[in-house]
Amino acid sequence: MKADVLVIGAGAVGTAITRELTKYRLNVICVDKREDVGGDCSKINSAIIHTGYDDAKPGTLKSELVVSANPQYDKLTKDLDIPFKRIGAILPAITDEQFAQLPEIKEKALKNRVYDDEYLSKEKILEIEPKHKTPMLKAVCLFRERV
Ligand SMILES: Cc1cc2nc3c(=O)[nH]c(=O)nc-3n(C[C@H](O)[C@H](O)[C@H](O)COP(=O)(O)OP(=O)(O)OC[C@H]3O[C@@H](n4cnc5c(N)ncnc54)[C@H](O)[C@@H]3O)c2cc1C
Numbered sequence: 232m233k234a235d236v237l238v239i240g241a242g243a244v245g246t247a248i249t250r251e252l253t254k255y256r257l258n259v260i261c262v263d264k265r266e267d268v269g270g271d272c273s274k275i276n277s278a279i280i281h282t283g284y285d286d287a288k289p290g291t292l293k294s295e296l297v298v299s300a301n302p303q304y305d306k307l308t309k310d311l312d313i314p315f316k317r318i319g320a321i322l323p324a325i326t327d328e329q330f331a332q333l334p335e336i337k338e339k340a341l342k343n344r345v346y347d348d349e350y351l352s353k354e355k356i357l358e359i360e361p362k363h364k365t366p367m368l369k370a371v372c373l374f375r376e377r378v
Pocket of ligand 1: 239240241242243244245262263264265268269270271272273274275276277278279280281
């Protein structure tokens with residue numbers, strides 16, 4: 232079998248690359264050492280579409296890719312008919328130590344070009360999440376985190 236491109240590994244990354252390459256006049260083959268697609272990590276991940284607020288070092292390619300990928304999920308999930316919820320995420324500080332870390336988290340988010348996160352008071356968190364039982368001091372809300 233002849234191919235212009237051979238993609239090795241049919242996890243989230245390999246299948247996404249393969250899908251993109253099929254938009255061109257190319258013979259693309261994606262292979263996997265296992266009997267099915269879906270990958271190793273890809274099978275077990277938590278399904279959070281990150282904004283990139285803290286999972287990458289600012290200025291790195293990873294940071295650039297995570298931040299630029301987030302808005303693409305609206306179209307991608309529609310095209311692939313995948314359930315997609317824009318629920319946001321709340322990072323609550325429960326202890327004094329966690330409370331002290333919130334400015335650092337916000338600063339890193341800014342450096343990663345995630346500009347729309349916000350501090351929330353505990354009153355505001357309870358307004359958004361009335362069933363939240365754990366006592367907390369304050370939180371950072373990441374509006375664009377999704378599942
Ligand atoms: C517990 C957990 C939770 C996570 N939660 C999230 C999350 O919420 N959000 C998020 O964005 N990311 C999350 N991640 C990270 C994310 O799952 C991975 O970054 C992503 O799945 C990696 O995809 P991949 O295609 O590179 O790897 P994999 O999914 O591991 O795919 C690699 C594929 O390559 C195949 N392969 C390997 N070697 C060969 C070979 N020699 N020949 C042929 N095939 C081969 C494997 O069989 C596999 O199918 C999480 C990861 C873990 C472990």
